[in-house]
Amino acid sequence: MKKIIHRAADRGIQDHGWLKAAHSFSFANYFDPAKTHFGLLRVLNDDIIAPGMGFGTHGHDNMEIVTIPLKGALAHKDSLGSIGNITAGEVQIMSAGKGIQHSEFNGSSTQPVNLLQIWVFPKERNIQPRYDQMKYDINSNQNTFLTLVSPKAAPGVMWINQDAFFSIGKFDAGREANYTIQNPGNGAYVFMIEGSAKIDGALLLKRDAIGVYDTESFEIEIMENSQVLIIEVPMQ
Structure with a gap:
C-alpha cells in the first residue's frame, strides 16, 4: 500500500x-x-x-x-x-x-x-x-460506513459521472473499521471530519487526510469518537 x-x-x-x-x-x-x-x-x-x-x-x-x-x-x-x-x-x-x-x-x-x-x-x-x-442519516449506521455516492444510483445512494464512491461514518473510540476498495485500481482519500484515527501507522487528527492506493483494502483504527469521509476515485 x-x-x-x-x-x-x-x-x-x-x-x-x-x-x-x-x-x-x-x-x-x-x-x-x-x-x-x-x-x-x-x-x-x-x-x-x-x-x-x-x-x-x-x-x-x-x-x-x-x-x-x-x-x-x-x-x-x-x-x-x-x-x-x-x-x-x-x-x-x-x-x-x-x-x-x-x-x-x-x-x-x-x-x-x-x-x-x-x-x-x-x-x-x-x-x-x-x-x-x-x-441521509449518519446516526443509523454507527461504526459502519454509509455510501452516499457511487457510479450507479441505488436506494439511498446518488450516482456520479465517474467510477467514484463517497462514504461517510461515525465511529466510537477503540473501534476498528475496514474499508475495501469498491472499484479495483481506485485509491481512497480519507478525510477526518472529526476525531482521530490511525491508518497504516499514521496518526490522523481532525481535518487531516491520507490518500492510500495500490491496495485492495485497509484498516482504520479509531482513536477517539470520530467522523470519517472516504472519497474513492480512479487514480488515472
Whole structure:
C-alpha cells in the first residue's frame, strides 16, 4: 500500500472575511505543485460562509461537484431551475457537464454554514448538466460506513459521472473499521471530519487526510469518537 498524508495545518488557508476556506488541493489563489489532485479528485474545500453571504451566480463545466454541509444551511439556485436549501445531513451533486450556472448563499441571517465542496473529474465530458440532492442519516449506521455516492444510483445512494464512491461514518473510540476498495485500481482519500484515527501507522487528527492506493483494502483504527469521509476515485 502506498500513501500520502495531508495535514490540516498544511492546507491553503484563505480568509476573505465573509468566507474562510481551507483548500486540501491547489485552488484559486492557493497553489502547491505537490497538491494539485489525488487521482481524479481535484478539489476538497472546507468552507465557512458568514450569515447572509455566499457565491453569486457563476459557471462550471465538465466537473462532478459534490457538496456536503456539516453545519447550517446552504441556499442553492441554478440554471436548471433547481431552487432550495441543503442542510447538514444532506448531500448535493451537480454534474456540470457542458455547462451550468448556479449560486450558493448561507441560508441563515445569524449562523455561519460549514460545508465541504468536492470536485471530481468526470468520466464522460459534455454530458447534459444534472442536479440532485438527498438526505441521509449518519446516526443509523454507527461504526459502519454509509455510501452516499457511487457510479450507479441505488436506494439511498446518488450516482456520479465517474467510477467514484463517497462514504461517510461515525465511529466510537477503540473501534476498528475496514474499508475495501469498491472499484479495483481506485485509491481512497480519507478525510477526518472529526476525531482521530490511525491508518497504516499514521496518526490522523481532525481535518487531516491520507490518500492510500495500490491496495485492495485497509484498516482504520479509531482513536477517539470520530467522523470519517472516504472519497474513492480512479487514480488515472
